[in-house]
Amino acid sequence: MSLANKYRPTTFDTTVGQEHITDILKSKIKNSQQNNHNYLFFWPRWTWKTSVARILSKAMNCLDLQDGNPCNKCANCIAINEWKTLDYVEIDAASHTWVDNIREEILAKTDYPPTQLKKKIYVIDEVHMLSKGAFNALLKTIEEPKDYMSFILATTEIEKVPETIVSRCQVFNFKKIPAEKMVARLQEICKQENLWYEDEALDLIERMAEWCARDAVKYIDQVSVFGDISVKNVTNLLGIVGDNTIKEFLEIIKSWDRANIFTRVDEINSQWIDLAQFAKQVIMYIDHHLMEDVEFFLKISEFFGEILSMIRYYPYPNMVYKIVLNKCVSGDDRECPPLLKGGIGGAEGDLKKSSVSPDKSGSPAPLDKGAQPEKSIWKKQDSSSQAPQNDTVETKKVEQQSEINDELFSKIWDQIDSKTLQHGLKNFVHVKSVTDWKIELIVIDKMAEITLKKEENQKLLEQKILENTGKSYSLDIFYMDKDEYFSQMML
Numbered sequence: 001m002s003l004a005n006k007y008r009p010t011t012f013d014t015t016v017g018q019e020h021i022t023d024i025l026k027s028k029i030k031n032s033q034q035n036n037h038n039y040l041f042f043w044p045r046w047t048w049k050t051s052v053a054r055i056l057s058k059a060m061n062c063l064d065l066q067d068g069n070p071c072n073k074c075a076n077c078i079a080i081n082e083w084k085t086l087d088y089v090e091i092d093a094a095s096h097t098w099v100d101n102i103r104e105e106i107l108a109k110t111d112y113p114p115t116q117l118k119k120k121i122y123v124i125d126e127v128h129m130l131s132k133g134a135f136n137a138l139l140k141t142i143e144e145p146k147d148y149m150s151f152i153l154a155t156t157e158i159e160k161v162p163e164t165i166v167s168r169c170q171v172f173n174f175k176k177i178p179a180e181k182m183v184a185r186l187q188e189i190c191k192q193e194n195l196w197y198e199d200e201a202l203d204l205i206e207r208m209a210e211w212c213a214r215d216a217v218k219y220i221d222q223v224s225v226f227g228d229i230s231v232k233n234v235t236n237l238l239g240i241v242g243d244n245t246i247k248e249f250l251e252i253i254k255s256w257d258r259a260n261i262f263t264r265v266d267e268i269n270s271q272w273i274d275l276a277q278f279a280k281q282v283i284m285y286i287d288h289h290l291m292e293d294v295e296f297f298l299k300i301s302e303f304f305g306e307i308l309s310m311i312r313y314y315p316y317p318n319m320v321y322k323i324v325l326n327k328c329v330s331g332d333d334r335e336c337p338p339l340l341k342g343g344i345g346g347a348e349g350d351l352k353k354s355s356v357s358p359d360k361s362g363s364p365a366p367l368d369k370g371a372q373p374e375k376s377i378w379k380k381q382d383s384s385s386q387a388p389q390n391d392t393v394e395t396k397k398v399e400q401q402s403e404i405n406d407e408l409f410s411k412i413w414d415q416i417d418s419k420t421l422q423h424g425l426k427n428f429v430h431v432k433s434v435t436d437w438k439i440e441l442i443v444i445d446k447m448a449e450i451t452l453k454k455e456e457n458q459k460l461l462e463q464k465i466l467e468n469t470g471k472s473y474s475l476d477i478f479y480m481d482k483d484e485y486f487s488q489m490m491l
């Protein structure tokens with residue numbers, strides 16, 4: 001049996017970190033207060049939701065309650081634990097089969113009382129995935145509650161559950177499991193399993209699991225197959241790194257030395273470290289150490305946020321790192337230290353000799369608004385032959401409009417009400433150049449191009465640019481293959 005299953009909580013008292021819920025449920029059971037027949041468990045990520053649902057189901061049916069906890073030994077507890085009764089049904093609404101069949105298979109059968117248990121219980125996980133028809137049928141069922149029946153609904157997206165359903169349930173919001181409680185639980189498990197562990201390794205696992213107890217135990221299981229729960233094993237086997245590696249990487253970034261940064265990115269990539277996970281780890285590290293170097297960390301965390309959002313769309317994760325970090329080193333971002341303001345192809349050599357280097361304390365030098373870096377990532381090619389193939393527009397002299405850049409556009413996407421439109425365009429549209437009140441945009445995704453070229457969307461975008469800059473621009477939109485875009489960007 002996997003450790004995750006072995007240590008899945010089976011009573012309210014062994015459910016770590018959700019006492020605000022389990023204490024209430026336990027006292028309701030003890031006092032036989034089950035007036036409310038329907039429950040809705042909410043938590044944005046998987047935690048013990050379904051485990052608690054099962055514990056509650058057993059407690060409602062247990063023949064030998066132990067201070068409000070199910071005994072896990074009586075016929076009813078065993079029937080639920082071993083799936084040997086038709087009176088207890090767990091459904092994952094995310095599975096398509098159930099979305100289609102829930103009405104016929106489940107809701108039509110609620111007229112019959114339980115055959116074995118005291119109460120017939122339906123646990124519907126990810127309930128927000130149900131179809132409209134299924135929701136209506138569910139609503140009808142819970143509107144006319146029957147004493148012998150209970151629904152326990154669980155969801156990670158409560159806003160998608162119709163209010164009519166939510167209002168008929170007692171809602172429990174699960175909390176993130178506090179780090180120290182999770183680590184203490186992991187220590188207990190290691191001791192029970194006779195596993196040697198390093199505290200730092202458990203900390204690492206706790207952070208990687210992002211409050212998901214099941215994942216944390218799963219990681220212990222995976223690492224234990226190869227030996228001790230040591231930092232070395234955890235980092236090697238889970239493709240993650242220790243704090244020292246992250247600290248060292250951030251120091252390299254802080255040197256603003258492009259070559260060094262790129263070399264380190266390639267080294268990390270060659271070590272089979274999951275670079276998406278690594279970006280998450282960097283952000284978590286920054287979160288933990290923020291006050292040590294607040295300005296630098298806040299700025300850098302934005303870049304890592306960008307890396308995370310891009311990395312899903314691009315097949316070469318190390319390139320994503322280079323592209324994004326290059327922007328910073330090149331002074332493509334207005335918040336970068338003045339040291340870096342030479343721009344791509346600018347006086348990099350001079351910069352190294354510059355007397356305005358970041359001081360040893362590490363905070364970036366204050367922003368010099370008067371010395372804005374040049375903005376266009378394309379300025380090199382404006383004077384060369386690297387224009388996109390389908391760009392037939394005569395290249396005009398670039399009049400630098402410093403406020404028009406990718407950063408402005410990422411702000412604009414956030415201002416658009418339509419999520420579909422937002423997601424359809426974010427990360428796919430880049431500023432090529434700004435010329436005579438005209439903005440040339442590169443779109444690196446075919447669907448995004450179609451979306452953006454729709455007249456109403458283009459008008460909306462022009463309107464947003466006006467709102468944000470106070471100036472009217474017309475838009476020229478070009479498609480470019482994303483591989484080509486990224487490789488040009490690196491030039």
Ligand SMILES: [Zn+2]
Pocket residue numbers: 061062063064065070071072073074075076077078
């Ligand atoms: Zn029992």
